[in-house]
Amino acid sequence: MPAKSIIPIFLTVLALAFNVSVSAGDTVGLPAPTNAAAEAFPEQKHFSPYAGRNFPTRVFWGDTHLHTGMSFDAGSFGARLGPEDAYRFARGEEVTSSTGLQAKLSRPLDFLVVADHSDNMGFFPRLNAGDPGMLANPEGKRWYEMIQAGGQTSVAAAIEIIEAFSQGTFPDALASPPGSQAYRSAWEETIEAADKYNDPGRFTAFIGYEWTSNTGGNNLHRVVMYRDDAVKAGVTEPYTTLQPHGSDNPRDLWKWMAGYEDKTGGRLLAIAHNGNLSNGIMFPVKDSFTGEKFDRSYAENRTRWEPLYEATQIKGDGETHPLLSPTDEFADYETWDQGNLDLSVRKQDSMLQYEYARTALQTGLQLEQSLGVNPYKFGMIGSTDSHTGLATAEEENFFGKHSGTEPGPERYKHPMGETSNGRYESWDMVSSGLAAVWARENTREAIFDAMMRKETYATTGPRIGVRFFGGWDFSKEDAMTRLPANAGYTKGVPMGSDLPPAADSKTAPTFLVAALKDPLSGNLDRIQIVKGWVNSSGERQEKVYDVVWSGDRKPDANGKLPAVGNTVDVANAIWTNSIGATELITVWADPDFDPSLAAVYYARVIEIPTPRWTAYEAKRFGIKMPEGAEMITRERAYTSPIWYTPNT
Numbered sequence: 001m002p003a004k005s006i007i008p009i010f011l012t013v014l015a016l017a018f019n020v021s022v023s024a025g026d027t028v029g030l031p032a033p034t035n036a037a038a039e040a041f042p043e044q045k046h047f048s049p050y051a052g053r054n055f056p057t058r059v060f061w062g063d064t065h066l067h068t069g070m071s072f073d074a075g076s077f078g079a080r081l082g083p084e085d086a087y088r089f090a091r092g093e094e095v096t097s098s099t100g101l102q103a104k105l106s107r108p109l110d111f112l113v114v115a116d117h118s119d120n121m122g123f124f125p126r127l128n129a130g131d132p133g134m135l136a137n138p139e140g141k142r143w144y145e146m147i148q149a150g151g152q153t154s155v156a157a158a159i160e161i162i163e164a165f166s167q168g169t170f171p172d173a174l175a176s177p178p179g180s181q182a183y184r185s186a187w188e189e190t191i192e193a194a195d196k197y198n199d200p201g202r203f204t205a206f207i208g209y210e211w212t213s214n215t216g217g218n219n220l221h222r223v224v225m226y227r228d229d230a231v232k233a234g235v236t237e238p239y240t241t242l243q244p245h246g247s248d249n250p251r252d253l254w255k256w257m258a259g260y261e262d263k264t265g266g267r268l269l270a271i272a273h274n275g276n277l278s279n280g281i282m283f284p285v286k287d288s289f290t291g292e293k294f295d296r297s298y299a300e301n302r303t304r305w306e307p308l309y310e311a312t313q314i315k316g317d318g319e320t321h322p323l324l325s326p327t328d329e330f331a332d333y334e335t336w337d338q339g340n341l342d343l344s345v346r347k348q349d350s351m352l353q354y355e356y357a358r359t360a361l362q363t364g365l366q367l368e369q370s371l372g373v374n375p376y377k378f379g380m381i382g383s384t385d386s387h388t389g390l391a392t393a394e395e396e397n398f399f400g401k402h403s404g405t406e407p408g409p410e411r412y413k414h415p416m417g418e419t420s421n422g423r424y425e426s427w428d429m430v431s432s433g434l435a436a437v438w439a440r441e442n443t444r445e446a447i448f449d450a451m452m453r454k455e456t457y458a459t460t461g462p463r464i465g466v467r468f469f470g471g472w473d474f475s476k477e478d479a480m481t482r483l484p485a486n487a488g489y490t491k492g493v494p495m496g497s498d499l500p501p502a503a504d505s506k507t508a509p510t511f512l513v514a515a516l517k518d519p520l521s522g523n524l525d526r527i528q529i530v531k532g533w534v535n536s537s538g539e540r541q542e543k544v545y546d547v548v549w550s551g552d553r554k555p556d557a558n559g560k561l562p563a564v565g566n567t568v569d570v571a572n573a574i575w576t577n578s579i580g581a582t583e584l585i586t587v588w589a590d591p592d593f594d595p596s597l598a599a600v601y602y603a604r605v606i607e608i609p610t611p612r613w614t615a616y617e618a619k620r621f622g623i624k625m626p627e628g629a630e631m632i633t634r635e636r637a638y639t640s641p642i643w644y645t646p647n648t
Helices: 009-017 035-040 071-078 084-088 123-128 138-149 153-165 181-197 252-262 296-305 350-352 358-369 445-452 482-493 613-621
Strands: 057-068 111-114 204-211 222-227 268-273 308-312 379-382 416-417 422-425 434-439 458-459 464-471 492-494 510-517 526-536 540-550 583-589 599-607 636-639 643-646
Touching: 057 084, 057 204, 057 222, 057 268, 057 308, 071 204, 084 111, 084 181, 084 613, 111 181, 123 181, 123 464, 138 153, 153 416, 181 204, 204 445, 204 583, 222 252, 252 268, 252 296, 252 464, 268 296, 268 445, 296 358, 308 358, 358 526, 358 540, 358 599, 358 643, 379 636, 416 510, 434 445, 464 599, 464 643, 482 510, 482 636, 510 526, 510 540, 526 583, 583 599, 583 636
Parallel strands: 057 111, 111 204, 268 308, 308 379, 379 458
Antiparallel strands: 057 434, 204 222, 222 268, 379 434, 416 422, 434 458, 458 636, 464 492, 464 510, 510 583, 526 540, 526 599, 599 636, 599 643
């Protein structure tokens, strides 16, 4: 279906973002008065289509996963920016990076979570300051000298520190555990910075940390995010992974989260990330620690405490893998699949099905049949996982994974990370991603609550506006409006929701989906709806549908849509928006719907080709990137799903 372009993009952005609610019984297409208004003015109808709206009208942009020099690995890599610097940068201020470069975002973010590692919080400030207790240890003294040398020597020290932590060989004498003065001081500095820069209605600074389960190098990391202020967050110290203060088992993290809420009356959520580096244990079908089958308790706790999954970030895209989705032409996007985090165990194909979001959503449907609860009923979100203190996800403004990979003519020559088991090349870093949240206002409470109901989506960096609704009676006329949320909330449910029961069991669900380009990024190629289900034999199934696209292209006899084209001039790192569309909107009904089978649906929006950060780097510094370095990207967005459950 070709794109519908009605008015200029600067007007459509406003139209999509500021939507209205329509009462089903209102024959003139305007919202009915509230009860209070009706009592005061019984005969009055709203003239303004925006009066009386009671649903999220704005999308807020942020990063829920940023590290500063307070993290032991980030500091060792060379990060000297702290939490205050990170919040200042995120809200639009110009700052000086750890390597002395001036840095600023094209547009401020709306919210930020500084999520420094809970393990060894306070370690690096002590080491960098030359604490006598640290230098008395031979390993501590050696690391100190390497870090003071700077450059790639400091990077090498950071890799050693990370590898030691991953493999359980980190010296106890150097640790900064909960309860120590160093740990407490670091946590107090973190939470006080969040409260200082939190400005309700303008900028939201969340308190958070990263729980970094990484036993044997297998990634089970979670960002823990607070709805609360420093008063409540300061009652307890963050949970860690090392005994006797913590555990590397997510079940124990959830117990700690429940204990925090019981003790303080506060609220927490956790966001897992980088299943692609877990070597098959991020979305398992049996307990990775005991080998036993999951019980209902596991499913209930995982879906309770982990409403979101970070589907894209610097260390690879986590939507799907080409071996899992062989018929999906866009599946092989920024794929990291060498092995686990420290490359101590190489990847086996059998691990992949337990690592990626799309397959996990299908696996959740399988487990629900036996457990009665879906443990993988999560929404989508993106973030950076930057360890520079700088939340940069734009291709032309990418400051790298850590301060050893900040911009410069030599960056491409040095690995992002190298262990005794292998290396990650610097040009493989992904300039990704961002978290998009539909909320009523820019406050901790409103954004957190939107995350809990999964009204969120992920992008790989661009600020693409996306609406996705599911229902049973959307019509083509609903796609002709400038206010798609009007019909979306009135006739259906938003992303992150369950479809309500159908009045007619034979009716196929319908979906209203709309997207607007980022004015600073590429035009839109297409919108797709990705469906996952479990067939009558209990096997996972998936299918990707092109539902609306730019131009007058027509699918071939096999249903394949011709490519949109490519205007990228790699040598000059430029492109033209002479192809693609500024906006796309449609209503789509599932043509293969079986009412007896549970299903999950999400939307994926694909941009036209644009220059990757490596192309900008090559142009700016007059260098030639190594063979194998990707120079063109296809930016995208992934919405949170909508689930269908058969009537029982």
